[in-house]
Amino acid sequence: MVKDEKIASLADSIVSRFRNAGVEVERSEIVKRLKLLIHEFKVPEGEAVRTITNWLMKEHEVSREQLVEKESALVKIGDINKAGEWVSLKARVVQLWDATSPNVSQVGLIGDETGIVKFVIWVKAGKGEVEEGKSYLFKNVVTDSFGGRLQVNVNRFSEIVEIDEEIQLPPKEIEVVGALVAIQQNSALIQRCSECRRVMTKGICPVHGKVKGYDDLRIKGVLDDGASIYEIILNQDNIKELTGIGLDEAVKIAHETLDRNAVLSELKKALLGRYLKVDGTKGERFLLVKHVEFIREADAKELLEELQEELQ
């Protein structure tokens, strides 16, 4: 049963925590108490774990410092999968929210390249303030479950140290509408290395040197919405959908004109200065395009009507 598995894993983490501090505790007793608190009394998991941990500390005369120092392994946010664990994280503050409780000093989201998680700094923790966009080592924080979602809590045994390291965030799905303001030179009909698929320049792969290549069609460009820029990569399917020029057509243009650059000129004429709506995955640098289309006349009309209403 899922419910019992949950209890078992919480019990394991408590047992292992004390074992790391050199203390053997009775697992069956922990399971019994967890079941009572969580199933019978509907106490939140994190709270139940905390209560039992406190009880065990008293029982076995273990200090919290002893417990904390022994563990808090550095983990990735994506690896956090249960409440009540002491961990350390290197993460960037993605967003700060308004604290709604007087007990909370700061609340928001932190992230690393594997995921994003809510964090809470309790007033009682007495920790310095973190700033949006900065990266920190969050030492000895406790995972918790709140409203069915995992979060991490910063308490008075935790430590927050700013680090001089730009922690990357996971890629995210976004939709952007903007004008295509630039197309890079290494776009259109390119050759890729048949061994590693890297783009070759003048028949040379940066890794494998002079090898056999194959043709591909892609565009590296810049989408600009007047407030931000997005570096986008369009693959041959995207390009065909927008312009009608696919790989076959591109190869044909190159043959007919005896000039591979003619394809780039064609694509620039079809795309530069045009508005595109792009859905894709935003990594640290590039927006990888899943779907792309031109903005249509109907969209323009809608924009116009909105503005006119506003200006009434």
Add this chain to the structure above:
Amino acid sequence: MTDGIRRREVALRLFAHELSRSTHKIEPAGEREPAYVLTPTGAKVNRVFSVGVLLDKEEVRPDSNLWRLRVSDPTGVFTAFIGRYQPDALESVIEIEPPELIAIVGKVRVFEGLERNFVRVVPENINVVDRTTRDIWVCETARRTLERLKEFGKTEDSKLAMEIYNTDINEYLGIVKQALAAIVEEQIQEITEPPEEEEEEEFEGFEFEEEEWDLSDLLED
């Protein structure tokens, strides 16, 4: 920028009415920092994206490969200069016969004249576009202009703009309405002559130095 990687500058949306009045240079904060021009509504512009009618193109001196373009949107006209350091734009402009609807991406530069400054767009890319693109651009530019007007007087840049241009918010609100009305009526006129004749005359006698055009940062991003 302190993080080492220089970000590409965003292309701002400005109506020609505002762009052609943007003559105040903001000196770069450091050697590797971009140069900006302050606009009357308080935008700091380095690059623009504009869609309008190419009214005419003219080679400044025969075989100089230096072209002067006049581009109009529903609110006014601005001038662009293309030289040999803008090979992509040069290639496109040779093929385009005015009048034609075009999109321009370019750097905004202010040149000092004898009596006043001139603002010029130095295009990186030019392409022929359709009416829908023009309509979207007008809406987008209206939107961005309204955003700036809303912040006017609140930001440091807009306070400076007020000092320099004595900006009349209602004038710019009127420009936004005028632009929207023009696309509603599907009547983009090719505005004949801008109220800038004096400036043009003055420019003929104004020698700008060749190295002014060797704007190496144009090629960087």
